[in-house]
Amino acid sequence: EGFIAGVSRGDHVQPDTDYVPTTPDNIATRRLWLELKYNNDEPVLKKMSAVSKPSKKVVMKVEELQNLAAGNRSQFIKGLQPGEIAILTTNYGVLELRDALEKGAGGELLCRAI
Structure with a gap:
């Protein structure tokens, strides 16, 4: 998986x-x-792109991450498409978006991948 x-x-x-x-x-x-x-x-893995950068950190709350996971835009970030993942750093460490949501954790959105 x-x-x-x-x-x-x-x-x-x-x-x-x-x-x-x-x-x-x-x-x-x-x-x-x-x-x-x-x-x-x-x-x-076919494609990976950075979201958060040193010059512009992208930090999201749980509610914003839920929108992203549902395929909806959150802040200026386009929603995830089927088969796409997002990686973020949280208080629990580096997690995939859905794992972070299971733990109820927001965090800095590092990258997305297809």
């Missing part, structure tokens, strides 16, 4: 083997590393 087999934190070179906190000194080099799923040697 899903597009991503795993997510790990790292720097611009490779994923971390041990936890490394993000600090003002290293923030420019920190990255999320995604392990993608494949089906018959084809990537399951």
Whole structure:
């Protein structure tokens, strides 16, 4: 199920083997590393785009995320289409939109993927 087999934190070179906190000194080099799923040697993930950016953070409440999940526009973000997911960071960690809604958590909308 899903597009991503795993997510790990790292720097611009490779994923971390041990936890490394993000600090003002290293923030420019920190990255999320995604392990993608494949089906018959084809990537399951076709397209991914950033929503929140350093210059414009997009933070949504639970009600706004519910609108997004229902396919309706919320703030300036177009609603999710069938087969599309959204990833956000919450107090529970990095979650897919529907998992965040199950926990009743809002958060920063990081990206969307088809």
